[in-house]
Amino acid sequence: MKEKILRALRSAGGYVSGASLCEELGVSRQAVWKNITALKENGYEIESVPKKGYRLAAVPDTLYAPDILSRLPESCLCRKVECFSSIDSTNTKAKQLAELGEAEGTLVTAEKQTAGKGRRGRSWESEPGVGIWMTLLLRPSILPVKVSGLTLLAALALVRAIKDVCRLDAQIKWPNDVILAKKKICGILTEMSSEENYVHYVVVGIGINANMASFSREVEETATSIYLQTGKKINRAELAAAWIQSFCEYYGQFIKRQDLSFVTEEYNSVLANKDKEVRVYYGMAGQISLENTDVGIARGIDRDGALLVDIQGQRKRIVSGEVSVRGLHGYV
Incomplete structure (x- = not known):
C-alpha cells in the first residue's frame, strides 16, 4: 500500500x-x-x-522498495523489490532467490555490498549510501549464446536513464561500462544458469557511481560519479527506476526479436570508441599482456552484440567474455 x-x-x-x-x-x-x-x-x-x-x-535519498515501485508503470516487468542495508553481493542474493523459484522481474538492491563482483573476476567498490547496487532476475526464453546481449541492453538503458534524469550524455565502453568524461560510472555483470540449449535464469547486476564525492587512489584515474560531474546529488531511487523501466522496455523487444537489430544504431551512436583506435586484450584480467593483444579500429556492434574491429585489413568480430577493449592511450 x-x-x-x-x-x-x-x-x-x-x-x-x-x-x-x-x-x-x-x-x-x-x-x-x-x-x-x-x-x-x-x-x-x-x-x-x-x-x-x-x-x-x-523524499529521502534511499533505495526503498515502495518508492522504486511507485515510480514504475504498473505494467512493468519489475513488480517486486527486495532492499538490504548490507549484503555480500546483490548478484549472489538474486541467484539464491532464482534457485528458490522467485519470479522473473524481481529486483535486489543494497545500500552496501561487502563482496561486490565485477566482470572478469574483478572486485567492485560499494560505498554505502551513495551508489546504486542492484540486480534484476530474468527468466528469458532465449538460447544461452544470446544472453550477452542483455549486458549491452543494460548499458544502453542506463545511458537513456541518465539522459532523462540527469540531463547528461553518457557513453558506453563496450561491452559493460558506462562512462562520463571518459571515466567509468557504471559496471555491469550478467550471470546465468543454463544447460546447452536452455536458460534457467539470468541475473543482471549493475553498480552505478551516483553520489560519490571521491574514490580510492587505485581507481580515481578511471572512475567518476554523477555527483562529481554535476556537483549535484541525485535521487537514487529515481535513477534506479528510470533504468529498470528503460531496460524492461528493451528486454521485451529483445525477447521478441531474439537479437539486437532494433538497437544497433542507437547503441553505436553512444559507443565511446566508435571509429577510434583500440587495443583488444585477450585473457583474464590478471593474465593480460601486450603480447596477447590486437590493435584496430572499432566500427560498432552487430546484431548479436559483437564488437566489429578492423584489424590489419580484416574485420573481426570481438565477442565479450575473456576479452577487454580499451583506447590505445588509456581506459577509453
Missing part, C-alpha cells in the same frame, strides 16, 4: 484528500494514516493539512 500511496501523492503534485486515497485504494482512513506514518518514519516528508489532505513535500 505504501507504493500506491506514494504513486498517488506523486502523480497529484499537490494535496490529496484522505477520502480520495481511501476510495482509490479501497481501504479505511486508519489504514491510510498507518501507512503514511510508516512512510514518515522512513524519512518521507508528507504534509497533512485539515480539509486539504496529504502532500508529498520531500
Whole structure:
C-alpha cells in the first residue's frame, strides 16, 4: 500500500484528500494514516493539512522498495523489490532467490555490498549510501549464446536513464561500462544458469557511481560519479527506476526479436570508441599482456552484440567474455 500511496501523492503534485486515497485504494482512513506514518518514519516528508489532505513535500535519498515501485508503470516487468542495508553481493542474493523459484522481474538492491563482483573476476567498490547496487532476475526464453546481449541492453538503458534524469550524455565502453568524461560510472555483470540449449535464469547486476564525492587512489584515474560531474546529488531511487523501466522496455523487444537489430544504431551512436583506435586484450584480467593483444579500429556492434574491429585489413568480430577493449592511450 505504501507504493500506491506514494504513486498517488506523486502523480497529484499537490494535496490529496484522505477520502480520495481511501476510495482509490479501497481501504479505511486508519489504514491510510498507518501507512503514511510508516512512510514518515522512513524519512518521507508528507504534509497533512485539515480539509486539504496529504502532500508529498520531500523524499529521502534511499533505495526503498515502495518508492522504486511507485515510480514504475504498473505494467512493468519489475513488480517486486527486495532492499538490504548490507549484503555480500546483490548478484549472489538474486541467484539464491532464482534457485528458490522467485519470479522473473524481481529486483535486489543494497545500500552496501561487502563482496561486490565485477566482470572478469574483478572486485567492485560499494560505498554505502551513495551508489546504486542492484540486480534484476530474468527468466528469458532465449538460447544461452544470446544472453550477452542483455549486458549491452543494460548499458544502453542506463545511458537513456541518465539522459532523462540527469540531463547528461553518457557513453558506453563496450561491452559493460558506462562512462562520463571518459571515466567509468557504471559496471555491469550478467550471470546465468543454463544447460546447452536452455536458460534457467539470468541475473543482471549493475553498480552505478551516483553520489560519490571521491574514490580510492587505485581507481580515481578511471572512475567518476554523477555527483562529481554535476556537483549535484541525485535521487537514487529515481535513477534506479528510470533504468529498470528503460531496460524492461528493451528486454521485451529483445525477447521478441531474439537479437539486437532494433538497437544497433542507437547503441553505436553512444559507443565511446566508435571509429577510434583500440587495443583488444585477450585473457583474464590478471593474465593480460601486450603480447596477447590486437590493435584496430572499432566500427560498432552487430546484431548479436559483437564488437566489429578492423584489424590489419580484416574485420573481426570481438565477442565479450575473456576479452577487454580499451583506447590505445588509456581506459577509453
